Amino acid sequence: MNRKNLLQLLALIMLIPFFSSCGYNRMVSLEEGVTSQWANVENVYQRRMDLIPNLVNTVKGYANFEQQTLTQVIEARAKATSVTIDPTNLTEANLKQFQQVQGEVSSALSRLMMTIERYPDLKANQNFLELQAQLEGTENRIAVERRKFNEDVQKYNSYIRSFPRVIYAGWFGFEKKAYFEADQAAKEAPKVDFGN
């Protein structure tokens, strides 16, 4: 054990009595908050994934519906299902990738919904109307859970990065976590909400 390590160890031992007041426990609980909120985020995205097959089946039944938009949705979904993040590893790169594949699903879906504008029968279909309401609700849920996730991350990040915790948070493996960035799809979440 070299001198530097020894010093660190000593400093650590000296700090032990202060941990309860210096926020170790709080760091843990804030990190847990972020982790569990991440689960909520994944849940709502999964909810959207689960809706897509229903939607595709409903739309597919309509004569000469444009195949291309449907295929795009299916492909984007397949791609997005393959990207999941381990909640203990919420790095910027990971989150960015997640956001990108989900963003593709969003835009494929909004293209699909736009195409449906041209099919009045389909628009009046009860089954479709319900799916549409569910999809809108899901987009809202995604927006809400993302916002909550960002708030939790912000709490956690500002806590571990403020003095004096900024000095020792890293020793215990508390790293800065990444945020969702406001992308176009998120800003206009209920895109599928068309002229009602």
Next chain:
Amino acid sequence: MKKFLSPLLFLGLFLSLAKAQELPDPMYPPRLVNDFAGLLNSEEVNRLEYKLRNYHDTTSTQIYIITVSDLMGYDLADFTFRVGEKWGIGQKGKDNGLIIMIKPKVGNERGEAMIATGYGLEDVIPDALAKRIIEKELIPEFKEENFYAGLDKATTTVMDLASGKFTGDDYLDEGGFPISLIFLFFVFLYIYSGIRRQKGKSLGHSVPLGAAMGMFSNMGRSSGGYSSFSSGRGSFGGFSGGGGGSFGGGGARGSW
């Protein structure tokens, strides 16, 4: 250490203040009908308040009616969920809050309405159903500026759903009116006429079916049924505002 902390603290304080200023605060004293946009007259406000308060007192479910003429730059859904979260609508842990948010027509902007369900109500009032309530009960009345009538109907439906009087499937299938209620009505009529006959008053069969049906068809309109209530102004007590409930994005919206 103080030197390090104070800018951070200040920034944090500033940010939270700036955020808080943008969203409206609940009216004081706390109430369930927060008519910021002034769409209802005071008697209508009182009736709705009474109805919702009653429901809250028996079930702890908080149904808020909020009207605003300005969304402060937020999207309607975003605004509604943020307000719900900030006011803590619903009970903590149960998350049984519901918001009917209305932004009336202002100038060229369309009127918008939203029903937002707390986590705990997402099962009994799924999105498709919330959408249906908006399209069938709120929007048609709102188009005619009958805000009270729309809200009265919608709150009755929401209460019945939330207390399990009928299920979402009933509502969707029966086109808005549960068969069981119609059935109950006739049972009631039968018993009632039976009693009258026993008492020897000849009224028994003289309640004509037509009139009964007429009464029935009016039921939807005055389903609040609190028409005798009018003098309760300012007499509500014991409501202490939101209970710390939380929203997860459930609900639906519509516009007119």
